[in-house]
Amino acid sequence: xxxxxxxxxxxxxxxxxxxxxxxxxxxxxxxxxxxxxxxxxxxxxxxxxxxxxxxxxxxxxxxxxxxxxxxxxxxxxxxxxxxxxxxxxxxxxxxxxxxxxxxxxxxxxxxxxxxxxxxxxxxxxxxxxxxxxxxxxxxxxxxxxxxxxxxxxxxxxxxxxxxxxxxxxxxxxxxxxxxxxxxxxxxxxxxxxxxxxxxxxxxxxxxxxxxxxxxxxxxxxxxxxxxxxxxxxxxxxxxxxxxxxxxxxxxxxxxxxxxxxxxxxxxxxxxxxxxxxxxxxxxxxxxxxxxxxxxxxxxxxxxxxxxxxxxxxxxxxxxxxxxxxxxxxxxxxxxxxxxxxxxxxxxxxxxxxxxxxxxxxxxxxxxxxxxxxxxxxxxxxxxxxxxxxxxxxxxxxxxxxxxxxxxxxxxxxxxxxxxxxxxxxxxxxxxxxxxxxxxxxxxxxxxxxxxxxxxxxxxxxxxxxxxxxxxxxxxxxxxxxxxxxxxxxxxxxxxxxxxxxxxxxxxxxxxxx
Ligand code: ME8
Numbered sequence: 001x002x003x004x005x006x007x008x009x010x011x012x013x014x015x016x017x018x019x020x021x022x023x024x025x026x027x028x029x030x031x032x033x034x035x036x037x038x039x040x041x042x043x044x045x046x047x048x049x050x051x052x053x054x055x056x057x058x059x060x061x062x063x064x065x066x067x068x069x070x071x072x073x074x075x076x077x078x079x080x081x082x083x084x085x086x087x088x089x090x091x092x093x094x095x096x097x098x099x100x101x102x103x104x105x106x107x108x109x110x111x112x113x114x115x116x117x118x119x120x121x122x123x124x125x126x127x128x129x130x131x132x133x134x135x136x137x138x139x140x141x142x143x144x145x146x147x148x149x150x151x152x153x154x155x156x157x158x159x160x161x162x163x164x165x166x167x168x169x170x171x172x173x174x175x176x177x178x179x180x181x182x183x184x185x186x187x188x189x190x191x192x193x194x195x196x197x198x199x200x201x202x203x204x205x206x207x208x209x210x211x212x213x214x215x216x217x218x219x220x221x222x223x224x225x226x227x228x229x230x231x232x233x234x235x236x237x238x239x240x241x242x243x244x245x246x247x248x249x250x251x252x253x254x255x256x257x258x259x260x261x262x263x264x265x266x267x268x269x270x271x272x273x274x275x276x277x278x279x280x281x282x283x284x285x286x287x288x289x290x291x292x293x294x295x296x297x298x299x300x301x302x303x304x305x306x307x308x309x310x311x312x313x314x315x316x317x318x319x320x321x322x323x324x325x326x327x328x329x330x331x332x333x334x335x336x337x338x339x340x341x342x343x344x345x346x347x348x349x350x351x352x353x354x355x356x357x358x359x360x361x362x363x364x365x366x367x368x369x370x371x372x373x374x375x376x377x378x379x380x381x382x383x384x385x386x387x388x389x390x391x392x393x394x395x396x397x398x399x400x401x402x403x404x405x406x407x408x409x410x411x412x413x414x415x416x417x418x419x420x421x422x423x424x425x426x427x428x429x430x431x432x433x434x435x436x437x438x439x440x441x442x443x444x445x446x447x448x449x450x451x452x453x454x455x456x457x458x459x460x461x462x463x464x465x466x467x468x469x470x471x472x473x474x475x476x477x478x479x480x481x482x483x484x485x486x487x488x489x490x491x492x493x494x495x496x497x498x499x500x501x502x503x504x505x506x507x508x509x510x511x512x513x
Contacts, residue, residue, distance in 0.1 A: 051227030
């Protein structure tokens with residue numbers, strides 16, 4: 001089975017920050033979760049490189065737009081490498097393949113009469129790359145998101161007949177039984193979209209005459225394709241539209257488009273309408289998560305509070321940074337983060353809860369068995385209990401993209417193991433009942449191996465280290481995939497029940513505030 005997931009393609013006007021990292025890590029966690037479940041995953045990310053905003057940023061920095069894009073897309077790639085993002089492909093909208101597919105789509109729309117020329121005057125926010133009507137702006141005429149004054153643009157542009165899709169979109173978005181149902185999540189945002197759709201749709205500008213930095217319209221070289229249309233088409237270019245039919249047939253339609261609420265309208269209304277107009281299948285799911293603020297403030301250059309992925313990794317390490325980002329606030333609603341709270345969560349979940357379980361288990365293996373727990377007693381009882389909980393509750397939360405809930409389930413099973421250790425009281429068995437002691441310690445090793453498997457999507461490197469510390473047999477990734485295929489714990493368990501002293505590393509050292 002295939003699974004195709006996308007992040008937004010981020011504007012190449014500046015370097016990545018943790019807002020971009022948030023969506024990208026979440027997509028990576030899903031991609032890894034699906035791979036674990038033996039899906040053939042295509043995970044697309046990239047950079048949005050055309051339009052007035054990029055051209056303005058390049059001018060400001062005294063660079064050509066192309067040079068700026070080369071530089072910034074390299075920065076995004078670097079950040080995703082740092083965060084261990086397992087994307088299949090990184091698309092750039094200035095690539096040749098993309099120009100070909102944009103031209104094809106625009107050509108079809110022109111021939112079929114979905115685009116037409118019209119004189120237009122409107123208020124434009126450069127930051128959003130979007131026209132607004134007066135009622136969408138505040139009293140000073142500024143965009144609500146960026147607080148920048150919208151400028152009046154008067155042009156003769158091509159327009160897309162978005163208005164003619166109102167009812168077809170409403171049916172597809174609101175009726176789960178529709179054969180082309182587009183599932184929008186979370187429910188509240190879907191309802192907002194439905195509400196707005198019911199009010200009616202206006203045709204949208206499809207080209208710009210004053211913006212040179214863009215893809216020229218094939219039938220009117222004086223105009224360039226509106227950057228949002230250009231950008232949305234990346235989702236089909238990325239899986240081989242026009243250039244690789246087999247790949248396109250295999251992966252399109254997309255299973256999940258992931259983004260924040262700021263750009264949900266473009267994804268759930270404009271994009272499906274374009275696809276319907278060119279008769280291509282529609283996205284299956286569109287998930288829009290919330291926006292987070294930092295200590296109650298919007299992250300912005302002017303406030304000087306923008307956090308880079310590097311700062312996050314320097315503080316917590318790669319895997320912990322990944323884990324914290326996606327579990328700190330529920331995925332969907334808006335939220336607020338702060339260094340203080342992130343550090344508390346790091347200490348509570350990783351240094352204390354998970355970290356302590358690992359270190360107390362390793363200490364038992366060392367103290368009672370000199371790193372070799374007898375193979376005669378393989379005890380899978382606890383591992384089976386843990387597996388039952390994870391298989392159901394963890395899997396459900398992950399499938400719903402409720403990462404914080406999945407993390408709670410993990411915490412629950414860690415508590416379960418800790419409680420079992422208290423009940424067994426291995427310290428009382430030492431030198432009294434070696435057989436029972438080895439059976440108990442065996443059960444902890446086997447159970448923690450399962451936890452390591454389920455942690456893989458969040459913490460790919462630490463999971464492997466936990467696996468090795470617990471004496472996990474073979475490669476964790478291969479074993480995990482096999483386990484997910486049949487959901488049967490091998491008779492001899494996952495752990496060889498021996499571990500080496502050099503494996504006694506502290507994975508998540510406590511951080512003092
Ligand atoms: O909109 N909280 O690009 P963009 C949560 N190029 N998510 C955040 C965030 C925050 N504080 N800040 C940024 C564009 N994001 C277009 C997209 S797609 C065809 C074209 C994330 O660079 C979130 O995913 O402005 C948001 O939707 C995206 O960055 C906007 O990135």
